[in-house]
Amino acid sequence: xxxxxxxxxxxxxxxxxxxxxxxxxxxxxxxxxxxxxxxxxxxxxxxxxxxxxxxxxxxxxxxxxxxxxxxxxxxxxxxxxxxxxxxxxxxxxxxxxxxxxxxxxxxxxxxxxxxxxxxxxxxxxxxxxxxxxxxxxxxxxxxxxxxxxxxxxxxxxxxxxxxxxx
Amino acid sequence: xxxxxxxxxxxxxxxxxxxxxxxxxxxxxxxxxxxxxxxxxxxxxxxxxxxxxxxxxxxxxxxxxxxxxxxxxxxxxxxxxxxxxxxxxxxxxxxxxxxxxxxxxxxxxxxxxxxxxxxxxxxxxxxxxxxxxxxxxxxxxxxxxxxxxxxxxxxxxxxxxxxxxxxxxxxxxxxxxxxxxxxxxxxxxxxxxxxxxxxxxxxxxxxxxxxxxxxxxxxxxxxxxxxxxxxxxxxxxxxxxxxxxxxxxxxxxxxxxxxxxxxxxxxxxxxxxxxxxxxxxxxxxxxxxxxxxxxxxxxxxxxxxxxxxxxxxxxxxxxxxxxxxxxxxxxxxxxxxxxxxxxxxxxxxxxxxxxxxxxxxxxxxxxxxxxxxxxxxxxxxxxxxxxxxxxxxxxxxxxxxxxxxxxxxxxxxxxxxxxxxxxxxxxxxxxxxxxxxxxxxxxxxxxxxxxxxxxxxxxxxxxxxxxxxxxxxxxxxxxxxxxxxxxxxxxxxxxxxxxxxxxxxxxxxxxxxxxxxxxxxxxxxxxxxxxxxxxxxxxxxxxxxxxxxxxxxxxxxxxxxxxxxxxxxxxxxxxxxxxxxxxxxxxxxxxxxxxx
Numbered sequence: 001x002x003x004x005x006x007x008x009x010x011x012x013x014x015x016x017x018x019x020x021x022x023x024x025x026x027x028x029x030x031x032x033x034x035x036x037x038x039x040x041x042x043x044x045x046x047x048x049x050x051x052x053x054x055x056x057x058x059x060x061x062x063x064x065x066x067x068x069x070x071x072x073x074x075x076x077x078x079x080x081x082x083x084x085x086x087x088x089x090x091x092x093x094x095x096x097x098x099x100x101x102x103x104x105x106x107x108x109x110x111x112x113x114x115x116x117x118x119x120x121x122x123x124x125x126x127x128x129x130x131x132x133x134x135x136x137x138x139x140x141x142x143x144x145x146x147x148x149x150x151x152x153x154x155x156x157x158x159x160x161x162x163x164x165x166x
Numbered sequence: 167x168x169x170x171x172x173x174x175x176x177x178x179x180x181x182x183x184x185x186x187x188x189x190x191x192x193x194x195x196x197x198x199x200x201x202x203x204x205x206x207x208x209x210x211x212x213x214x215x216x217x218x219x220x221x222x223x224x225x226x227x228x229x230x231x232x233x234x235x236x237x238x239x240x241x242x243x244x245x246x247x248x249x250x251x252x253x254x255x256x257x258x259x260x261x262x263x264x265x266x267x268x269x270x271x272x273x274x275x276x277x278x279x280x281x282x283x284x285x286x287x288x289x290x291x292x293x294x295x296x297x298x299x300x301x302x303x304x305x306x307x308x309x310x311x312x313x314x315x316x317x318x319x320x321x322x323x324x325x326x327x328x329x330x331x332x333x334x335x336x337x338x339x340x341x342x343x344x345x346x347x348x349x350x351x352x353x354x355x356x357x358x359x360x361x362x363x364x365x366x367x368x369x370x371x372x373x374x375x376x377x378x379x380x381x382x383x384x385x386x387x388x389x390x391x392x393x394x395x396x397x398x399x400x401x402x403x404x405x406x407x408x409x410x411x412x413x414x415x416x417x418x419x420x421x422x423x424x425x426x427x428x429x430x431x432x433x434x435x436x437x438x439x440x441x442x443x444x445x446x447x448x449x450x451x452x453x454x455x456x457x458x459x460x461x462x463x464x465x466x467x468x469x470x471x472x473x474x475x476x477x478x479x480x481x482x483x484x485x486x487x488x489x490x491x492x493x494x495x496x497x498x499x500x501x502x503x504x505x506x507x508x509x510x511x512x513x514x515x516x517x518x519x520x521x522x523x524x525x526x527x528x529x530x531x532x533x534x535x536x537x538x539x540x541x542x543x544x545x546x547x548x549x550x551x552x553x554x555x556x557x558x559x560x561x562x563x564x565x566x567x568x569x570x571x572x573x574x575x576x577x578x579x580x581x582x583x584x585x586x587x588x589x590x591x592x593x594x595x596x597x598x599x600x601x602x603x604x605x606x607x608x609x610x611x612x613x614x615x616x617x618x619x620x621x622x623x624x625x626x627x628x629x630x631x632x633x634x635x636x637x638x639x640x641x642x643x644x645x646x647x648x649x650x651x652x653x654x655x656x657x658x659x660x661x662x663x664x665x666x667x668x669x670x671x672x673x674x675x676x677x678x679x680x681x682x683x684x685x686x687x688x689x690x691x692x693x694x695x696x697x698x699x700x701x702x703x704x705x706x707x708x709x710x711x712x713x714x715x716x717x718x719x720x721x722x723x724x725x726x727x728x729x730x731x732x733x734x735x736x737x738x739x740x741x742x743x744x745x746x747x748x749x750x751x752x753x754x755x756x757x758x759x760x761x762x
Contacts, residue, residue: 029366030373032395036420036501038372039464043490046467046483062366076338077319078373078394081365107417110405111398112328112335113318120339132420132501 020066020092021146023055027065027089031082031121032114033072036132037099041069044135051139054146062088067145070124073101073108074115086122094125096145098138103127180591185215185267188238192217192269195232199225205274213436215585216268216649223273223282230260230271230285230292239264240566240579241285242651243677244295245662246303248277250331256303258282261649261662266585268649275305277330284309290685291566295677302329302400317393328401335401353748357381361696365394374708376699383695388688403674408434408508408643411671418676420501421464424450424457425654427506430674432587433650433663434508438643442588444631446510451589452523452626453497453505455619459530460489461655462612465707466537469609472700473550478540485533492526495519510636520627527620534616541609551605555690555702558603565686568679569657571706574611575603581653593629595622605705612707642669654679656707680708 030038044051045058059065062085074082086095097118100106105116118124128141193209196219200208203220210218221229233239245259260271273282284307286293296307297316304327306313315322323341327333353359358379365373373394379387399418403411416427428450435442442450463486470478490500496519497503497512505511515523541547557567562575572579580597582590598614600607643665650661657679666672683706690702 027366030395032397033372034395034417034420034423034502035372036417036423039421040501042464043483043487047480048484048487072395073397075319075394075396076322076341077317077396078365081373081394085366101417107414108397108399108402111402113338113396113398115338131417134500 017150021055021149023057024067024142024146025057025059025065026067026069026096026142027059027062027085028069028071029082029085030071031073031078031102031118032075032108033099033101037071037102040132040135041071041098041138044138049135049139051142054139054143056142062086063090065089066093067142068093068095068122070095070097070102070118070122071099073105073111074118074121076113076115079115079121082118082121094145094149095122096126096128096141097124098128098130098133098141100129100131103129106131181215181266184265188264188267189217189269191236191238192219192267195236195238196221196229196269199229199232212647213649215266216270218270218272220272220274223275223280226260226271226273227283227285227288230262231288233262233264233269234289238262239267239269240563241289241292241295242268242658242660243662243675244292244299245673245675246299246305246329247664247673248303248329248331251277256280256305258299258305259662260285261660263585263651263658263660268651270649278304280305282307286310289566290564291682294681294684301327303327304330315393317396319393328398353751358386372708376703378691378696378699380696383697385691385694385696385699388691390684390688400674400676403671405670407669408641408671411674412506412508413504415674415676416502416504416506418678421461422457422654422656422659423502424453424505425652425659426676427504428454428588429650429652429659429661430663431506431508432652433648433661434643434665434671435639436648436650437646437663437665438508438640440509440637440639442510443633443635443637444589444592445514445633446635446637447589448593448626448630449496449511449513449515449635450506451593452515452623453493453503455623455626456489456493456496457503458619458655459616460486460493461707462616463489463530465612465655465704466541466609469701469704469707470547472704473547475544475547478537478547481533482537485530488526488530492523495522507636507639509639510634512635514635515627515630520630523623523627527623531617531620534613534620538610538613541613542606548606550698550701551609554605554698555687555694555705556602556604557686557690559601561689562603562686565689566682567657567686567706568682569654569707570598570608570611570615571657571683571686573598574600574607576601579658581651581658585651587650587652589626593622593626595619605701608705642667643671656680657683680706683708 242263247257364375375391467479467482559576645667660677662675664673
């Protein structure tokens with residue numbers, strides 16, 4: 001009986017991973033970007049690059065999202081809104097940073113209103129550098145994240161609501 | 167391709183013919199005010215198209231009003247200029263632009279505790295400029311109603327003014343307290359509610375926080391808080407050299423990056439007295455034209471999305487990829503092209519690229535014609551745009567609107583025509599106008615500008631001058647001040663650059679068009695349905711990373727010329743309700759039969 005339930009757990013786990021990695025809902029947050037990455041993310045979702053064929057869909061509410069796509073360095077005023085948006089997402093949740101300034105502050109490093117990269121505020125699972133990264137690079141980053149979720153060997157840690165690795 | 171370049175026109179004579187009569191008028195109406203100034207009376211003309219007038223702080227309102235009473239141009243920006251602890255004074259520079267002429271009112275102030283009278287009552291657009299000035303330099307205009315933070319965060323330390331030369335700003339990580347989340351007060355009493363939108367919201371891809379006060383479905387008040395993307399670039403320019411700044415300022419905005427790069431380059435080249443080779447000027451304008459096409463197509467898609475017309479969104483973004491390919495072919499990057507160098511351009515346009523451009527433009531023109539037909543004939547779409555958000559010519563001028571938003575209301579305001587710079591002197595463009603002033607007119611103006619840009623690029627390609635691409639640029643720029651104005655896709659971008667003879671600028675002031683257009687949007691929203699608001703915001707093509715500043719409050723008691731829905735209850739009465747009370751109110755409200 002126990003054995004069966006273990007087996008079922010495994011099967012259910014596989015189904016969940018399959019479903020999850022084939023229908024990623026993303027929410028986009030700009031915490032101080034110049035727009036360059038934002039328009040490239042939008043270009044990634046529109047007909048030429050069409051990320052929806054990979055199951056990636058942009059949605060409006062963080063409460064329905066699996067992946068938070070962040071752009072830009074974190075400005076002082078955006079920091080707590082970014083944190084709050086992150087906290088509103090249900091588990092499991094992942095963060096992808098698009099653009100060099102979201103990775104490390106980039107060209108805005110040292111500006112008085114800039115905290116630095118996104119990982120100064122919330123934990124980040126994937127970094128996509130570039131100023132801005134091409135849509136192909138953004139797709140590649142998301143596909144790599146999904147690949148790591150599918151393969152347990154490269155599993156990305158699941159994060160608890162406080163943003164700590166559990 | 168190279169053969170017949172038109173003979174260069176005598177630029178200066180043309181410029182002088184335009185600005186001379188304007189300056190005669192300025193001298194006429196400012197003479198009595200300028201003569202009262204004890205610091206340095208009289209008029210200086212540092213550049214042929216500029217005139218500086220020193221005035222006393224007390225005369226500011228009279229002087230600023232005189233420009234509007236005499237119909238002489240509009241307030242373009244307020245620049246704060248700190249002369250440092252040694253010289254120990256500040257200057258407030260009020261730039262007024264009329265045609266190619268720029269008149270600057272200069273007010274000398276003490277570095278600490280100075281004050282100027284507010285001119286926002288007379289010139290609404292000045293409200294934002296004044297608040298920015300107050301926040302950055304600690305000079306609070308007397309009579310300014312709202313002195314709260316404009317684009318610094320709420321928990322910014324008191325008395326820390328970032329743009330003063332001797333201000334030492336602590337590390338952002340020590341300023342950041344992770345608490346103090348803003349608490350929206352939802353109910354305003356008297357049947358009014360606030361609908362908060364943003365900073366993260368599905369419609370716009372950039373962060374801005376809006377609070378629309380509604381009575382039923384009708385918007386009666388609007389306010390906004392920006393500054394989520396304020397990074398502190400003006401301060402950053404002071405610790406980077408001229409070449410580094412070119413790449414920094416290009417990233418003021420990713421959509422109109424070339425505008426910022428070229429406005430800055432023009433300013434530095436003017437200061438250094440360097441004439442950019444004609445071919446380089448032409449290539450800059452080709453890229454500027456392509457940028458306008460990409461920006462307007464982007465806008466068309468986003469605006470259509472706000473109206474619920476996602477088919478148009480997807481089609482326009484599909485076709486936008488054509489222009490992105492062209493930009494990539496010429497510059498090497500899809501966004502943030504970095505084509506400008508100080509003194510020239512980085513890449514040439516060869517025959518193959520020119521042919522690709524011509525073919526791409528033909529396709530884009532054909533598609534744009536189709537979109538023009540769609541937005542002017544689709545009856546469902548017209549219900550969302552025709553006669554909505556109408557702004558009259560007088561309102562547009564009064565509120566200081568710029569770019570296509572102003573041109574759709576019949577204001578002739580386009581720097582490319584009024585004060586031609588770079589290749590626009592040799593390859594003039596026409597101004598696209600409309601008089602209706604509603605959302606449909608803004609669609610029409612922007613789409614027609616696509617045709618103008620296409621034909622302008624073709625003309626330049628056919629007459630591409632055969633010169634060098636760059637010229638020698640000194641590393642140290644001689645001391646001086648200059649103003650550079652460039653027409654961005656959204657309106658006029660205004661740069662003020664002061665150099666001090668070193669390889670770093672002393673002050674770079676950036677004023678972007680979105681900052682001037684917000685007042686008009688918030689005024690249009692009042693009296694409209696809440697559902698119209700997203701399209702109204704999109705209608706001005708807002709660009710947050712460009713302006714990233716300010717809070718505005720326009721209540722129906724304050725705004726001018728717009729019909730207010732109803733005015734029951736006290737607009738300023740505020741009461742905090744609990745969630746339970748709000749819920750009960752909602753139940754009672756609909757049991758009563760709604761907003762009868």
